Amino acid sequence: MxxxxxxxxxxxxxxxxxxxxxxxxxxxxxxxxxxxxxxxxxxxxxxxxxxxxxxxxxxxxxxxxxxxxxxxxxxxxxxxxxxxxxxxxxxxxxxxxxxxxxxxxxxxxxxxxxxxxxxxxxxxxxxxxxxQGMQDVDPHGSVEARTARNWQLVRGIREVVEESPDCPLSVAELCARFHASRRTLQYAFEDTLGVNPSAYIRAVRLDHVRRELRGAASVTEVATRWGFWHFGNFSNEYRGQFGELPSETWRRSRVRAG
Known part of the structure; x- marks a missing residue:
């Protein structure tokens, strides 16, 4: 039971x-x-x-x-x-x-x-x-076969994450959706895209935040909705990706709406 x-x-x-x-x-x-x-x-x-x-x-x-x-x-x-x-x-x-x-x-x-x-x-x-413990990637098979599997996995993730309004908020959630270990995703992203999955998901989530800021009541609500709970880190990451603070994006959108 x-x-x-x-x-x-x-x-x-x-x-x-x-x-x-x-x-x-x-x-x-x-x-x-x-x-x-x-x-x-x-x-x-x-x-x-x-x-x-x-x-x-x-x-x-x-x-x-x-x-x-x-x-x-x-x-x-x-x-x-x-x-x-x-x-x-x-x-x-x-x-x-x-x-x-x-x-x-x-x-x-x-x-x-x-x-x-x-x-x-x-x-x-x-x-x-x-x-959960981290699982190692299966070492068997040729380099070409592993590269092909990695690319197929990353391509499937990109299609789901970038086209879905319900983007995973963490690598753990991504692992659960695709039934893969964190180590497997790490290898797949680094092998095919040269980035780690955490950085990739963070960039996509920041894109969602930027779009939603245009009609949002507050920056805080949008940030937390997309899993950014440490506001200092969030502001720095947002500025690093878009060249301005989220509050600046939000204020500009409100001026245009007015």
């Missing part, structure tokens, strides 16, 4: 003795509170844990729901502490901090359906990527 709800804790600060279901609790351990039999958590004196509750049945997007199913299988059937690669867990902490900081600064952000969907994807695909 599928779980009705997933409950996961991501430690930001743990100082002192702590146990979760008899396992040593530590900062680089993902804390799973959902599962069979309930849990017992002896918390330390000083701790900051961001708790995520995910209700699979409430998720409408089929691709996102499939990622939740995969997360469920990776979490296992019982509560406890999962030891995660520290670098990957730290990357997920950074994602969560950006999301929470943005919403804390502008609580009404999540009233926008598109922004809420972006938030949901950022959390779920970020968690899925944290739990």
């Amino acid at each position: 599928a779980r009705s709800k997933l409950a996961i804790g991501i430690p930001f600060q743990l100082e002192g003795h702590a146990l979760l279901c008899g396992q040593t609790s530590h900062r680089d351990g993902l804390h799973v509170f959902s599962g069979d039999g309930g849990f017992e958590f002896l918390s330390p004196d000083k701790h900051v844990v961001v708790n995520l509750e995910i209700e699979p049945g409430a998720i409408g997007d089929e691709l996102v729901r499939s990622q939740v199913d995969e997360i469920t299988s990776l979490l296992g059937a019982k509560p406890g502490v999962l030891n995660i690669d520290p670098a990957r867990l730290q990357g997920f902490r950074a994602v969560l901090k950006q999301l929470l900081d943005a919403v804390a600064a502008t609580p009404t952000l999540l009233d926008d359906v598109g922004v809420a969907a972006s938030f949901e994807k950022s959390v779920i695909f970020g968690l899925a990527e944290t739990l």
Whole structure:
């Protein structure tokens, strides 16, 4: 039977003795509170844990729901502490901090359906990527055959990403859509285009932002809708691609509309 709800804790600060279901609790351990039999958590004196509750049945997007199913299988059937690669867990902490900081600064952000969907994807695909190990590309076959496969994969991705209004917001989401590992995509893009998939997706998303700024209520809503939650980085990346700040694009469009 599928779980009705997933409950996961991501430690930001743990100082002192702590146990979760008899396992040593530590900062680089993902804390799973959902599962069979309930849990017992002896918390330390000083701790900051961001708790995520995910209700699979409430998720409408089929691709996102499939990622939740995969997360469920990776979490296992019982509560406890999962030891995660520290670098990957730290990357997920950074994602969560950006999301929470943005919403804390502008609580009404999540009233926008598109922004809420972006938030949901950022959390779920970020968690899925944290739990998954990177898979190496199959080394077998000729160089020509690998190049042909890489080009076919990249061409398929370009057709979907550039023609669809629902552009993936992360490499993790792109991997899920095309059933490929991050390493496979990395090799394919570098082999055929000379760029990494992160840079490619970021450029496409920035193009979407620029188009939507023309009729937007605010820069913040458009940026977060397209998965840009760290506004300082977003402004720098936007200026690097278009030669002006997003606020300048937005103001100019409003002057023309007036």
